Amino acid sequence: MAIKFKGVDFIxxxxxxxxxxxxVRDNTRKFIEENIVPIIELCNREGxxxxxxxxxxxxxxxxGASLEGYGCAGMSAVEYGLMTQxxxxxxxxxxxxxxxxSGLCMYPIYAFGSEEQKEKxxxxxxKGEILGCFGLTEPDAGSDPAGMQTIARRxxxxxxxxxxxxxxxxxxxxxxxxIWAKTDEGVRGFLVPTxxxxxxxxxxxxxxxxxxxxQCEIHLxxxxxxxxxxxxxxxxxxxxxxxxxxxxxxILWGVVxxxxxxxxxxxxxxxxxHQFNRPIASFxxxxxxxxxxxxxxxxxxxxxxHTGRLKDAGMLRPEQISFGKLNNVRMAxxxxxxxxxxxxxxGITLDxxxxxxxxxLEAVRTYExxxxxxxxxxxxxxxxxxxxxxxxxxxxxxxxx
Ligand SMILES: Cc1cc2nc3c(=O)[nH]c(=O)nc-3n(C[C@H](O)[C@H](O)[C@H](O)COP(=O)(O)OP(=O)(O)OC[C@H]3O[C@@H](n4cnc5c(N)ncnc54)[C@H](O)[C@@H]3O)c2cc1C
Numbered sequence: 001m002a003i004k005f006k007g008v009d010f011i012x013x014x015x016x017x018x019x020x021x022x023x024v025r026d027n028t029r030k031f032i033e034e035n036i037v038p039i040i041e042l043c044n045r046e047g048x049x050x051x052x053x054x055x056x057x058x059x060x061x062x063x064g065a066s067l068e069g070y071g072c073a074g075m076s077a078v079e080y081g082l083m084t085q086x087x088x089x090x091x092x093x094x095x096x097x098x099x100x101x102s103g104l105c106m107y108p109i110y111a112f113g114s115e116e117q118k119e120k121x122x123x124x125x126x127k128g129e130i131l132g133c134f135g136l137t138e139p140d141a142g143s144d145p146a147g148m149q150t151i152a153r154r155x156x157x158x159x160x161x162x163x164x165x166x167x168x169x170x171x172x173x174x175x176x177x178x179i180w181a182k183t184d185e186g187v188r189g190f191l192v193p194t195x196x197x198x199x200x201x202x203x204x205x206x207x208x209x210x211x212x213x214x215q216c217e218i219h220l221x222x223x224x225x226x227x228x229x230x231x232x233x234x235x236x237x238x239x240x241x242x243x244x245x246x247x248x249x250x251i252l253w254g255v256v257x258x259x260x261x262x263x264x265x266x267x268x269x270x271x272x273x274h275q276f277n278r279p280i281a282s283f284x285x286x287x288x289x290x291x292x293x294x295x296x297x298x299x300x301x302x303x304x305x306h307t308g309r310l311k312d313a314g315m316l317r318p319e320q321i322s323f324g325k326l327n328n329v330r331m332a333x334x335x336x337x338x339x340x341x342x343x344x345x346x347g348i349t350l351d352x353x354x355x356x357x358x359x360x361l362e363a364v365r366t367y368e369x370x371x372x373x374x375x376x377x378x379x380x381x382x383x384x385x386x387x388x389x390x391x392x393x394x395x396x397x398x399x400x401x
Pocket of ligand 1: 136
């Protein structure tokens with residue numbers, strides 16, 4: 001008799017994890033099942049970010065989880081990855097919120113901030129009492145952030161920033177914005193209070209993806225800052241690109257969660273729905289679709305775990321993050337779409353998650369480096385021939401938002 005595999009796991013994945021890693025995963029899963037799953041379809045329908053979960057997620061240590069000290073959980077890269085996988089099983093918007101707060105806002109303060117800035121912001125950000133956002137992309141500078149036009153001008157100890165940023169996650173509910181701007185000294189990062197005169201953030205609506213999260217256009221109109229608001233160790237475009245590597249790492253784990261949820265929904269549905277007097281799952285074409293999902297999800301998990309082990313060993317290169325992000329997002333969107341087909345007409349209703357995941361993943365394949373940009377990064381690593389001429393690429397062998 002065939003062995004019945006529980007869920008998607010075909011490779012005894014848990015045997016590759018430590019007790020602590022399994023604990024982080026299981027605790028996050030419990031939170032998502034109890035708090036996100038019951039409300040997420042309604043949030044998606046209403047285009048509402050579930051703000052009521054900000055504090056509870058802070059209590060569980062989700063924000064800045066891989067940072068040490070300052071009230072942060074100090075998780076390993078693998079533990080952090082397992083956490084993001086569970087978050088994105090719930091919804092990409094929830095995982096994205098945690099990624100922005102952690103990898104794109106707390107991380108730059110942690111890596112490039114002064115001790116004073118770290119003490120001021122990180123403990124409160126870890127609890128979710130202060131929310132952050134990360135402003136790099138502009139209306140005319142997306143894949144090539146070196147083309148940014150936001151300018152910061154120094155006048156002694158004072159700075160004035162003007163410009164427009166687009167697609168900035170959480171900006172309308174954030175307390176501070178990490179803003180990247182050109183200066184006479186090169187690209188620099190600033191901690192801009194969103195209450196500062198001249199700062200406005202307007203949500204981009206309507207959207208067909210990431211409906212349970214917020215992205216904004218930011219306008220900075222002569223916003224006045226002091227030298228104490230500048231991230232002192234962030235010099236050049238390498239600084240924001242390093243932050244992006246942190247967030248991309250979370251994505252290559254997270255999207256496996258969206259794929260797993262899509263698979264599980266398709267499996268349950270086709271086991272229970274009968275056509276031609278048999279469960280749909282008994283037909284060969286349905287089984288082939290399910291098998292392909294199991295193959296790809298398990299391979300994606302191994303890529304994520306290996307990438308995490310490299311990161312924990314301090315050996316991870318940006319090209320390897322591109323490899324994981326490109327592969328796993330591609331895998332996840334294919335599975336979400338295939339799962340949708342297996343639900344027939346019901347798959348296009350709001351009652352089932354695969355189409356929500358597929359729509360979200362359309363955005364995920366665009367932000368934190370598009371599929372095309374990650375392809376070019378990997379292509380450059382293989383051939384040593386850059387396919388595009390950006391100064392950013394030349395500097396780092398890496399790119400991009
Ligand atoms: C949901 C969401 C959340 C986001 N959150 C943030 C955030 O919090 N902070 C932030 O700063 N930004 C954020 N972004 C911005 C995101 O990083 C950019 O959308 C992304 O970098 C692509 O830029 P663009 O949209 O301007 O597209 P473009 O750069 O204009 O690209 C359009 C198309 O051209 C392709 N292309 C561009 N250059 C090349 C090339 N050399 N070769 C081949 N193809 C190329 C791209 O791959 C893409 O397919 C977010 C975006 C979205 C959708």
